[in-house]
Amino acid sequence: MRIFFTGVGGQGTLLATRFVGEAALEEGLAVLMSEIHGMAQRGGVVESSVVIGNGLSPTIADGEADIVVAFEPLEAARALPKCNPKSIVITGITPILPFTVTIGQSAYPDRDSLFGMIRPLVSKLLEVDADGIAKSSDAQRSSNVVMIGVLAGTGLLPISRGSWERALKKLLPENLIDQNLRAFESGFKAGFETA
Amino acid sequence: MHELLVAPTDKPLFLLGNEAIVRGAAEAGVRFVAAYPGTPSSEIIDRFSQLGPEAGIYVEYSVNEKVSMEVACAAAVSGVRSLCAMKHVGLNVAADAFMTLAYVGVKAGMVIVVADDPLLHSSQNEQDSRSYAKMAGIPMLEPATPEEAYRMTLEAFTISEKFGTPCMLRTTTRVNHCRGPVSVGPIARHEKKPGTFVKDPFNLVVIPAVGRKLRLAQIERVKKLQAESEKSAINFTSGKGLLGIITSGVSWLHAQEAVRGLEIESSVRILKLAFTNPCPKALVREFLATVEKVLVVEETEPFLEEAVRIVAQEAKLPVEIAGKGDGLIPRAFELDAVKVKSAISNFFDVPFERPDGIPAPELPQRPPNLCPGCPHRATYYSVKKVFGNEAIYPTDIGCYTLGVLPPLKAADFLICMGSGVSTAGGFSTVLDRPVVAFIGDSTFFHAGIPGLINAVAHGHKILLVILDNGTTAMTGHQPHPGVELTPAGKVEPRVSLEKLVRGCGVQRVAVVNPLQVKKTQEVLTDFKEKMDESGVSVLISKSPCPLYETRMLKKKKKVVFQVGEEPCKPCGRDCLTVLGCPAFSVEASGEGGERVRIDEALCSGCSVCSQICDSIKPKKLP
CATH class of the missing domain: 3.40.50.970 (Thiamin diphosphate (ThDP)-binding fold, Pyr/PP domains)
Structure with missing residues (x-):
């Protein structure tokens, strides 16, 4: 199973990726996670991947992602070359305008047409209002964990609920656990319902 | 206790390759660590810096890579296990020290971690640093995963100490920044004792006469190291069949995935090398004698491939060898399983249907940028x-x-x-x-x-x-x-x-x-x-x-800047077109009009924009 993650610096992409990796490890699965550091704080694209299964390459070649988790709509579209017609794409719906757009050098594409472009090319596109779900769960800063909750809720990964929760508790400091468990829970429910 | 110093349990730790190296070195009893940071190696010195005091390890951020290698070698020459870590281009800076340290050698284990960056994720070139190990005649290990990075760090200290030479641990970004399970061992309590230095200028001061003597000794040492690499368990063969693959580092993972994906596991033998300098020639020769064709799978330069071709020529083996020379394995940038499948399919003549690729759509770029307030x-x-x-x-x-x-x-x-x-x-x-x-x-x-x-x-x-x-x-x-x-505040x-x-x-x-x-x-x-x-x-x-x-x-933001209520005057918009702060954007205003907006959450309050435009005013925060 190859899961590709993409987002914008500051969205918590790497923590979310690590959450998936730790949960797989808790479940006793073979797992490798690959991340690219360096530009995370500077508004650039942040990409990472988790591969679950023995003897797999830690990077995901073009066309080889089983699942893409995009934390931002434009980045979901940019990750299309990683997909194939069987891929499942889970995307956040809140745009973060790239610098090239804010200074008027280029225009941010209409979100519905972005999703309209992605949908027929992959087997499933899940649009997740991660910010909205996080807010209504009183966990504003945990949109990234909502997204992973959705991924978990779809049941696409062979990881039990207990392993997810243990991984989250292992990863976060005590004072952040409750709100993130709420965020995960709400995401899980949303994912479960769409699956 | 630092998370990298915990006692082993039945559960593996989930570590970055760089963290695995730190753990391995701590278990090996490293006492002196020096580095100048450089992606993808930085977490090594950063983690050491965090745990150094607790673990009784001297750790310094040296002023550059050459200095880091020199201070660390002095420790190793004084019988104290040491480590320095750098990115690939850092080894260029340290090369002067590196080449002659390879003559002089060390008394205690010294590991030089060199992190290459294929695809230039954060670098100015994608040089293959393995050639440096060959040029210097020092042993080199190439791990493929965090688990291997951990084990080979321990191994590197052993080899270094056994042969009295620094040992290079060569990684790539996909090892340094890959996170995976690592089953760790105990950290022994090493006695903290001062180093010992025995004056021996005619072996330690490299004047020409000494250099000549050491040069001959170095050549002898390379022979012994080769015998060591021949029998090293970190070089191993798997599978059986008449089709051969020789590989090292992360390319090994791509190759395994490719072989499995193409369903040719029953006909492929893989020679996985990790002790890659000096080349275990006899091992390669034996492998070449058992297969009809060999594909060498490695990133960037044909380092293994050239060694393999030399072995085949010396042993007059008729085996067909392919790799970079034939352009089957691309020389530039990182490999992945699809690139390797494509090469295997061509060379071994097995069918491969490329996944239906989805072309990259035309989208606005998202380049990294200097932060607001920079x-x-x-x-x-x-x-x-x-x-x-x-x-x-x-x-x-x-x-x-x-x-x-x-x-x-x-x-x-x-x-x-x-x-x-x-x-x-x-x-x-x-x-x-x-x-x-x-x-x-x-x-x-x-x-x-x-x-x-x-x-x-x-x-x-x-x-x-x-x-x-x-x-x-x-x-x-x-x-x-x-x-x-x-962290203690402002100091001189x-x-x-x-x-x-x-x-x-x-x-x-x-x-x-x-x-x-x-x-x-x-x-x-x-x-x-x-x-x-x-x-x-x-x-x-x-x-x-x-x-x-x-x-x-722990400074809190006291002020942000906002564009005044009045629509900004028509101007060249220096704020957007010259300054280019990411907190600025253009938004629609009135009928077809536009106005400049500053994102309050992004604004750092640096005030530079307000000094170039009268329409921008401060807003005090509660």
């Missing part, structure tokens, strides 16, 4: 205002290299750390244009000082702008000799940048805060007028990295 932006803004596009701007390596992007466009030439100031001298000699060079504070300490002295000595007509943000920001805010902000710097510059013989030196735009431009204008006179001017543009300052001083 003082480098303010410096670039003022320098460009005063010197315009006529001046040549040699630059250097750090966050500020992002100034190459529009709208700042404040970078014209760059090859390596320290090149900004030296090349400026060359440009100023042959061009009849003003030359303004940029260098960061950490990079100046690292490699800028000789270039500056050279410029002073030769009267080069240049202005050097030292972008002093008080930290090594790009790689994660590591300290350098001029640091003033520490160990080395004053200004005194250092004056000590280099520079007569015209000024220190400005670039967030004071008018003052900065006045000083720059004055320097510009005096640049016709021979000699070097240095402007130290000093203002702390806001991210670092916030973290160190």
Whole structure:
């Protein structure tokens, strides 16, 4: 199973990726996670991947992602070359305008047409209002964990609920656990319902 | 207790390759660690820096890679296990020490971690550093996963100590920044005892006569190391069949995935090498004798492939060998399973249906950018205002290299750390244009000082702008000799940048805060007028990295800036088209109109924009 993650610096992409990796490890699965550091704080694209299964390459070649988790709509579209017609794409719906757009050098594409472009090319596109779900769960800063909750809720990964929760508790400091468990829970429910 | 020092349990730790190296070294009883940070190696020194005091390990952020290797080798020559870590281009800086340390050798284990960066994720080139190990005649291990990085760090100390030579642990980005399960062992309590140094100048002081003797000893040592690599268990064969693959490092994982994906596991044998220098020739020869065809799968240069071809030629083996030479395995950039499948399919003549690729849609780019409130932006803004596009701007390596992007466009030439100031001298000699060079504070300490002295000595007509943000920001805010902000508050710097510059013989030196735009431009204008006179001017543009300052001083934002209620006057929009702060955007206003907006959450309150536009006003925060 190859899961590709993409987002914008500051969205918590790497923590979310690590959450998936730790949960797989808790479940006793073979797992490798690959991340690219360096530009995370500077508004650039942040990409990472988790591969679950023995003897797999830690990077995901073009066309080889089983699942893409995009934390931002434009980045979901940019990750299309990683997909194939069987891929499942889970995307956040809140745009973060790239610098090239804010200074008027280029225009941010209409979100519905972005999703309209992605949908027929992959087997499933899940649009997740991660910010909205996080807010209504009183966990504003945990949109990234909502997204992973959705991924978990779809049941696409062979990881039990207990392993997810243990991984989250292992990863976060005590004072952040409750709100993130709420965020995960709400995401899980949303994912479960769409699956 | 630091998370990398925990006692082993039945559950593996989930570690970055870099963390696995730290754990392995701690278990091996390393007592001295030195490095200059550089992606993808930085987490090694950062983690050591966190756990050093607790683990009884001396850890220093050295001023550059050459210094780190030299201080670490002195420890190892004194019987203290040591480690230094660097990115691939750091080994270029350390190469002088490296090549002769390989003659002199060590008394206790010394591991030199070199992290290559295929695909240039965060580097200026994608050199394959394995050739350095061959050139120096030192042993080299190439791990493929975090688990292997951990085990091979332990192994590297053993080999180093057994043969009295430093051992190179060569990684790539996909090992350093890959996270995976690592089953760790116990950290033994090593007695903390002082090193011992036995005076032995005719083996330790490399005058020509000593060098000749050591050179012969080095050649003998390489032979012994080869015997060691022949029997090393970290080189192993798997599978059976008449089709062969020889591979190392992360390419091994791509190759395994490719073989499985193509469903040819029953006909392929893989020789997985990890002790790759000296090449285990007999092992390779035996492998070549059992297969009909061999594909060498490795990233960047044909390092293994050339060794394999030599073995085949020496043993007169008829085996067909392919790799980079045939262009089957691409020479540039990272490999992945699909690239390897494609090569295997071609060479072994097995069917492979490429996954239906989805072409990349045309989308707005999202380049990284200097942060809101970054003082480098303010410096670039003022320098460009005063010197315009006529001046040549040699630059250097750090966050500020992002100034190459529009709208700042404040970078014209760059090859390596320290090149900004030296090349400026060359440009100023042959061009009849003003030359303004940029260098960061950490990079100046690292490699800028000789270039500056050279410029002073030769009267080069240049202005050097030292972008002093008080930290090594790009790689994660590591300290350098001029640091003033520490977790304990503000301190006197160990080395004053200004005194250092004056000590280099520079007569015209000024220190400005670039967030004071008018003052900065006045000083720059004055320097510009005096640049016709021979000699070097240095402007130290000093203002702390806001991210670092916030973290160190726990400073809370007191003010942000907002565009006033009145629609902004029609202007060239310097704020957008010249300054280019990411907190700014254009939004629709009224009928078809537009107005400039500042994102309050992004604004750092640096005030630079308000000094260039009257419509921008401060707003106090509660």
